[in-house]
Amino acid sequence: MIDPQTVEQYDLPGHLEAEAGEIDAVNATVTGALPPELDGRYLRNGPNPLPGRRSGHLQTGHGMLHGVRLSGGRAEWYRNRWVRTGAFHGRPFVTPDGRVDLASTSANTHVMAHADRIYALVEVGLPYEVTPELGTVGPCDFGGRLTTAMTAHPKRDPDTGELHFFGYGFRPPFLTYHRLDAKGELVHSREVPVRAGTMMHDFAVTEHHVVWLDLPMTFQLALAGQGMPYGWDDSHGARLGLMRHDRPDPEVTWFEIEPCWVFHVGNAHEDAAGRVVVDAVRYSPAEWNALWALLSRADAARGFVPTDPAVGRARLHRWTLDPATGTAAEQRLDDRVVEFPTIDDDLTGRHSRYLYTVTGGEPRSRDRCAIVKYDLHDGTCAVHQLDGDTMIGEAVFVPAAQGPRREDDGWLMAVATRRDGSASQLLVLDAGRVAGGPVASVELPRGVPTGFHGSWIPDRRP
Numbered sequence: 001m002i003d004p005q006t007v008e009q010y011d012l013p014g015h016l017e018a019e020a021g022e023i024d025a026v027n028a029t030v031t032g033a034l035p036p037e038l039d040g041r042y043l044r045n046g047p048n049p050l051p052g053r054r055s056g057h058l059q060t061g062h063g064m065l066h067g068v069r070l071s072g073g074r075a076e077w078y079r080n081r082w083v084r085t086g087a088f089h090g091r092p093f094v095t096p097d098g099r100v101d102l103a104s105t106s107a108n109t110h111v112m113a114h115a116d117r118i119y120a121l122v123e124v125g126l127p128y129e130v131t132p133e134l135g136t137v138g139p140c141d142f143g144g145r146l147t148t149a150m151t152a153h154p155k156r157d158p159d160t161g162e163l164h165f166f167g168y169g170f171r172p173p174f175l176t177y178h179r180l181d182a183k184g185e186l187v188h189s190r191e192v193p194v195r196a197g198t199m200m201h202d203f204a205v206t207e208h209h210v211v212w213l214d215l216p217m218t219f220q221l222a223l224a225g226q227g228m229p230y231g232w233d234d235s236h237g238a239r240l241g242l243m244r245h246d247r248p249d250p251e252v253t254w255f256e257i258e259p260c261w262v263f264h265v266g267n268a269h270e271d272a273a274g275r276v277v278v279d280a281v282r283y284s285p286a287e288w289n290a291l292w293a294l295l296s297r298a299d300a301a302r303g304f305v306p307t308d309p310a311v312g313r314a315r316l317h318r319w320t321l322d323p324a325t326g327t328a329a330e331q332r333l334d335d336r337v338v339e340f341p342t343i344d345d346d347l348t349g350r351h352s353r354y355l356y357t358v359t360g361g362e363p364r365s366r367d368r369c370a371i372v373k374y375d376l377h378d379g380t381c382a383v384h385q386l387d388g389d390t391m392i393g394e395a396v397f398v399p400a401a402q403g404p405r406r407e408d409d410g411w412l413m414a415v416a417t418r419r420d421g422s423a424s425q426l427l428v429l430d431a432g433r434v435a436g437g438p439v440a441s442v443e444l445p446r447g448v449p450t451g452f453h454g455s456w457i458p459d460r461r462p
Helices: 285-296 431-436
Strands: 024-028 030-032 040-047 063-071 074-082 110-114 117-121 128-130 136-139 163-168 175-180 186-191 209-214 217-219 230-232 239-244 252-256 261-270 276-283 315-322 327-332 338-342 354-359 370-375 380-385 390-392 396-399 410-418 424-430 438-443 454-458
Touching (some): 040 110, 230 285, 252 327, 261 338, 261 354, 276 285, 315 338, 354 431, 410 454
Parallel strands (some): 110 454
Antiparallel strands (some): 024 074, 030 438, 040 063, 110 117, 117 128, 128 136, 209 239, 217 230, 239 252, 261 276, 276 315, 390 410
């Protein structure tokens, strides 16, 4: 396995350049009017190597949390903190005797709350608990019951409050399903038989099912020491697995699909006919392999301009899995190039009308970025496009104040950063009127590198 401290660090484009240190700032400038009901913290995670240190892949680097505290229409503070994991302190992920240290990872992919605790997540290790002020508490194995890694994309059931998640590994058990109860106790774990160790970044849940993504990115020992040791394997095939999570020991029903790669699922639900419908962002093999090569090579960050037009161009797709017939139907929903799909999390695993994505800004392109809101009922889109010098990150949906509301009554939050990395803003949009642009923006005290996933964590909980 690679030691991320021993590979030459890339000279990154401005909006991806690592921060050199941690800062605190108060009373940030607000343009427009922040909704006064926004009382809490917007937190976002992403890779950020230490100064002078090295990272072997554009998706590696120690996790750095960025936080903005909003209250009473004001942006009270901004701060950023590294997640102080075992790897941050120099411990290897694989020890000399071959043991995997699940606490020695980057914790650089997501940050979310469950049962009044906040966790920084990366899919190859344990979650790291952090404080509301972004201090590191430490790794969490839920009283010793979690013995695998934890995905960076757990799913909370909106009815039960349970948190569904999984861990994958490069040696058996290759895939393990877990569930936390609403109080944060690990109450269920079981191995899921699969053919090999695959890089399973995301999954889906519905009211009664888990949907597994068994796709052709497999662990390859020959790639160890060359970045992330996963590569495309045509012989593995591609399939989606359907497993009941409301039964004690169910089997997995597998559905063969056309080879592809999926980083992120939007949502899934069960329809009236008993089928499971999954919406996700799909890369063709050519699109994915070109992107993976770009992410994995030093030339990519030093100015390499890909000539293959398929680099990283993923599009929104739908699979309909029919347990009665054992078939999977695939449909492209749009031709736009999108990523980072989000929804109203209160509808996780249920039928949802709206899906929010971001588009543009593919590696080394000059395409203009935008936030795209899909209406999956009528097939229309609403778009807020940014200027050509601004990159945009994932748009997190924040529901409006409690009470009767329409699905899109709420706000979208996203960090926008100038391509040269010189400045950043936290944008707040009305989710019901995306095309109208931000209702408010918070000027951040420094350029925030384009990163991965974030969450809104309210101070006042229902």
